[in-house]
Amino acid sequence: MRPYNLENDVLFRLRKTLNLKKKNEKAFLHEPNFDQKEIKYLNKCVKSTFVSTAGEFVKLFEKKIKKITNSKYVLSLINGTTALHLCLKILGVQNDDEILVPSITFAGTANAIKMAGATPHFVDSETENFGIDPIKLETYLKKTTVRKNNFLINKKTKKRITALIVVHVFGHPAKIDDILKITKKFKIPVIEDAAECIGSYYKKRHLGTFSDIGILSFNGNKTITTGGGGALLTNNRKLYEYANLLSNGAKEFHKWEYIHSEPGYNYKMPAINAALGLGQLEKLKNFLKKKRSLFKRYEKNFKNFKQAKILKEPKKSKSNYWLQALILEKKYYSKKNKILTLTNNKNIFTRPIWKPLHLLKHFKKNPMMNLKNAEEIYEKVINLPSGSKFIK
Numbered sequence: 001m002r003p004y005n006l007e008n009d010v011l012f013r014l015r016k017t018l019n020l021k022k023k024n025e026k027a028f029l030h031e032p033n034f035d036q037k038e039i040k041y042l043n044k045c046v047k048s049t050f051v052s053t054a055g056e057f058v059k060l061f062e063k064k065i066k067k068i069t070n071s072k073y074v075l076s077l078i079n080g081t082t083a084l085h086l087c088l089k090i091l092g093v094q095n096d097d098e099i100l101v102p103s104i105t106f107a108g109t110a111n112a113i114k115m116a117g118a119t120p121h122f123v124d125s126e127t128e129n130f131g132i133d134p135i136k137l138e139t140y141l142k143k144t145t146v147r148k149n150n151f152l153i154n155k156k157t158k159k160r161i162t163a164l165i166v167v168h169v170f171g172h173p174a175k176i177d178d179i180l181k182i183t184k185k186f187k188i189p190v191i192e193d194a195a196e197c198i199g200s201y202y203k204k205r206h207l208g209t210f211s212d213i214g215i216l217s218f219n220g221n222k223t224i225t226t227g228g229g230g231a232l233l234t235n236n237r238k239l240y241e242y243a244n245l246l247s248n249g250a251k252e253f254h255k256w257e258y259i260h261s262e263p264g265y266n267y268k269m270p271a272i273n274a275a276l277g278l279g280q281l282e283k284l285k286n287f288l289k290k291k292r293s294l295f296k297r298y299e300k301n302f303k304n305f306k307q308a309k310i311l312k313e314p315k316k317s318k319s320n321y322w323l324q325a326l327i328l329e330k331k332y333y334s335k336k337n338k339i340l341t342l343t344n345n346k347n348i349f350t351r352p353i354w355k356p357l358h359l360l361k362h363f364k365k366n367p368m369m370n371l372k373n374a375e376e377i378y379e380k381v382i383n384l385p386s387g388s389k390f391i392k
Contacts (some may be wrong), residue, residue: 003215006307007336007342010326014348015245017294017301018390025387026323026347030221031321033287038044045275054269059345061274062231068199069206071233076269079246080195080217080230082110084165086267087191087213087232090287092241093118093162095342098154098367100164100188103356103374109193112356120356121154121161122358122368129314130353130377131174132166138182140224140369145186152186157367158389166211167193169326170320171223172313172385173202176210191215195230199288199320203277208233218273223287223320226273290391291321297391298324298384324384325353333379340382353381 014020045057062074079084093099095117101109103122110120120321123140126133136246145152145161150162164183168174176192183190194200201207201216208214213236234240244253250264298310308328313319328336331389336352343350356374357363 006332007338009305009389010308010339011346011348012385013216013301013305014343014350017297018348019349020126021145024347027349027390028387029349029351029383029385029386030357031389032225033283034279035283037282038276041275042272045139045272051272052258053272055271056380057271057274057278058269061226061269061281062277063232063276065231066305068214068284069209069233071209072208072235073233073237074246075232075240076226076274077230077267078194078269078273079108079219079228080193080215081108081112081115082267083215083217083230083232084109084191085115086243086247087215087266088112088116088163089120089246090239091189091191093199094160097160097162098157100137100161101357102165102167102353103358103368103371104130104169104377105165105167105193105352106195107165107360108195109355110363113165114215115282116375118162119159120357120363120366120377122363122366122371122374123164125377126175126370127377129172129174130165130169130381131172131176132179133373134175134178134182134259136369137179138185138374141182141186147187152188152299153295154367161188163189163191163193165193167195168197168200168207170311170325171196171200171207171317171320172311173200176202176207180210194220194233195219196222196322197320199284200318202314202317202321204318204371209235210237212379213239218280218386223291224277224284226269226277229269229273229277231269240281289321290388293391294388295302295321295324301360302326307335317392320352322386324332324386326384327378328382330380336379336382348385350385351383353378353383370384 097118098121104125190211192214197207218226247267311325
């Protein structure tokens with residue numbers, strides 16, 4: 001009898017879940033799912049000749065995102081990173097300000113802070129849903145900050161802390177209620193990075209709408225895609241109008257003159273991308289249904305697997321299950337890279353969670369709290385193929 005091999009067991013369960021019949025059949029982490037619906041909209045867009053930022057396709061796309069998220073204002077942009085950058089700019093973030101941000105997030109979150117001239121200040125995540133740890137956050141802020149001249153100041157660096165970015169990881173909500181109580185107490189503006197969360201709700205409210213401003217991403221690996229794309233969400237008219245101005249090169253309205261009120265950005269989503277998104281949105285409900293079914297299949301096939309568990313949505317939430325995650329038990333952390341190696345060699349393209357940003361060489365000297373949880377999360381999480389195509 002052969003000795004038990006954890007990596008082979010995981011591989012077997014993955015193949016069963018994904019219904020892979022052929023030996024070398026590929027299972028990508030999350031690939032887009034297209035059919036004639038997208039082609040219909042793309043053809044209409046091309047025939048209209050309005051393929052750039054003008055025209056009806058962008059307006060229609062924004063209208064549909066408004067309905068899904070129940071946001072008063074939606075601004076469609078070229079990607080999630082630029083959406084975050086725009087959020088920081090319209091909130092008045094200045095050079096050398098510090099922005100609180102989790103170390104467990106995609107690099108684009110911290111890159112947007114750098115683009116705004118500010119400094120990422122890393123905070124830790126909780127180990128249940130991988131959002132910001134509210135208990136550690138409050139303790140840390142009490143110890144390391146002071147309020148002066150109506151600004152929150154880092155005692156050590158003497159710099160202003162002017163915003164906090166909450167990241168909802170894998171489509172699951174962070175502990176947003178607790179986090180907002182803390183930020184209200186310390187008077188810190190909040191930006192929600194809900195890049196992965198189209199179709200995800202907490203207490204029947206769409207993620208990205210709990211704070212004054214939030215963002216979505218429609219990159220090629222998201223639940224729906226516009227190829228490249230993102231959106232800014234807000235119920236604040238002034239914030240929307242300023243974001244709209246800056247995203248269009250800060251160009252003031254005039255029938256023919258080019259009048260720019262300040263430095264701006266070329267951030268608006270082209271109509272050709274919005275057209276692709278309109279086709280995707282027609283299938284969003286079906287995508288969400290299939291991704292939930294895929295989660296249930298993973299949960300069933302790993303039910304009696306004592307070495308790891310499948311990440312499940314928190315209570316009072318309805319997640320889009322953007323990425324399925326296998327969470328290793330502590331004694332099996334050392335098996336993570338072996339599982340990744342075997343599955344990828346077998347064309348099942350699993351991935352680790354993002355490397356904690358504070359471990360990257362260009363962020364190692366940034367201000368940060370103790371990030372023990374972030375490093376543990378990195379040791380135990382493996383993302384599994386999660387596309388809607390695996391459910392027929």
